[in-house]
Amino acid sequence: MARVNRSRKDQLENTLLHVQCRFDGTPLSCVGDLLVHVISEVQRSHEAGGSSADNAARISTYAIKVLELLPKSFGKRFAFDAQLIRVLADEYSQGGAKLSGMLVPKPSQSWGHQTVSMPSTDGTTTYAVDLIHLPGEDNVEDITLLDYPFICHELGHHILFKDGDGFIALFSKELESVLSGLQRRTLGIRGFARQIAEATTNQIRQYWAPTPDQFNWAHEIAVDVIAIWLSGPAYLAAIQDVMEDDNLNPFQLGKSHPTYETRGRALIEASECLGWAYYTGPFRTLLSRWEATPPSGDRTNLHVACADPQLINAAVSAAIKTCQALSLPSCTAARVAAVENALREGLEIELGTDLLIAAWLQYCQSSEADYHAWEIAAIARILAEITE
Numbered sequence: 001m002a003r004v005n006r007s008r009k010d011q012l013e014n015t016l017l018h019v020q021c022r023f024d025g026t027p028l029s030c031v032g033d034l035l036v037h038v039i040s041e042v043q044r045s046h047e048a049g050g051s052s053a054d055n056a057a058r059i060s061t062y063a064i065k066v067l068e069l070l071p072k073s074f075g076k077r078f079a080f081d082a083q084l085i086r087v088l089a090d091e092y093s094q095g096g097a098k099l100s101g102m103l104v105p106k107p108s109q110s111w112g113h114q115t116v117s118m119p120s121t122d123g124t125t126t127y128a129v130d131l132i133h134l135p136g137e138d139n140v141e142d143i144t145l146l147d148y149p150f151i152c153h154e155l156g157h158h159i160l161f162k163d164g165d166g167f168i169a170l171f172s173k174e175l176e177s178v179l180s181g182l183q184r185r186t187l188g189i190r191g192f193a194r195q196i197a198e199a200t201t202n203q204i205r206q207y208w209a210p211t212p213d214q215f216n217w218a219h220e221i222a223v224d225v226i227a228i229w230l231s232g233p234a235y236l237a238a239i240q241d242v243m244e245d246d247n248l249n250p251f252q253l254g255k256s257h258p259t260y261e262t263r264g265r266a267l268i269e270a271s272e273c274l275g276w277a278y279y280t281g282p283f284r285t286l287l288s289r290w291e292a293t294p295p296s297g298d299r300t301n302l303h304v305a306c307a308d309p310q311l312i313n314a315a316v317s318a319a320i321k322t323c324q325a326l327s328l329p330s331c332t333a334a335r336v337a338a339v340e341n342a343l344r345e346g347l348e349i350e351l352g353t354d355l356l357i358a359a360w361l362q363y364c365q366s367s368e369a370d371y372h373a374w375e376i377a378a379i380a381r382i383l384a385e386i387t388e
């Protein structure tokens with residue numbers, strides 16, 4: 001065998017061994033099996049002269065990249081997070097939405113959702129793992145149930161990746177109507193003022209256009225709304241914690257997320273539509289504090305233009321229509337009352353939405369120390385059930 005072929009063969013064999021060691025006996029063994037299958041197939045095809053050396057190298061390199069993206073440790077936190085995500089995904093899949101069976105938690109720097117496509121021999125993707133990034137390490141101590149409603153936000157991204165065409169269509173129509181209104185208004189303007197007006201219109205389109213990659217304001221607002229729909233005041237409390245951080249810049253403009261000022265307005269609007277107006281007080285307080293900030297480099301006319309109430313309203317309403325169309329289970333006052341009752345009677349709270357609601361209720365109703373004792377006991381009990 002030629003030296004170059006020999007080294008290709010070694011490369012594939014090394015990758016194969018690596019995959020086999022990495023996932024054997026872990027919860028991701030089925031992902032490992034799939035990678036092993038693809039690599040073995042390329043290896044066979046390459047040896048038989050069917051697959052080109054380039055193709056074999058491409059798949060081997062890609063398989064290594066996939067390995068790097070997937071979680072590396074499978075401790076108790078992984079077991080807890082994976083089971084919670086599975087139960088939530090089952091709850092959300094009772095109606096029109098069908099969430100993936102391959103949602104995998106990964107300890108990370110921050111919250112996030114990432115689709116990792118598995119390699120395939122013919123270059124077409126047939127299978128994907130959806131990673132849910134959770135802050136912290138694979139330690140049970142890093143499970144913070146009060147922040148976990150952000151899982152609902154990340155699963156909201158997943159739901160829109162699978163079934164978000166309706167949202168894109170609904171919102172795009174509103175966006176076009178807002179933008180053409182703005183364009184009509186710039187017709188009478190001349191010179192430099194016109195350039196600024198046109199630049200502003202373009203910027204609004206850049207931020208708000210509901211691109212399929214979800215790196216835009218419309219989708220971020222939509223998944224906040226979905227998270228409120230799914231977990232109600234538990235999500236509002238979790239995002240309130242983030243927004244009350246003194247180091248947060250509420251006017252930070254960027255394409256991937258709306259400013260917190262815009263997000264705050266959308267949260268209030270969605271809460272009012274979904275029956276949680278009672279919990280909007282802290283957001284109103286934050287917004288009036290932020291509004292009192294004198295305009296500066298951080299807060300410009302562009303901010304005002306981009307936070308167009310019609311666009312916020314359109315994103316919230318299109319997201320609610322999407323939740324209805326997919327029959328996602330909504331968190332209602334009755335559900336919260338039922339969890340409250342169960343806590344009062346000392347009943348065991350099941351893993352899933354009820355646990356997220358219970359953690360929030362427990363925190364509101366007890367001292368910090370009592371809350372932590374409750375959380376540790378609840379996590380330990382659930383882990384014992386999962387791993388028994």
Ligand SMILES: [Zn+2]
Binds near residue numbers: 153157220223
């Ligand atoms: Zn997001």
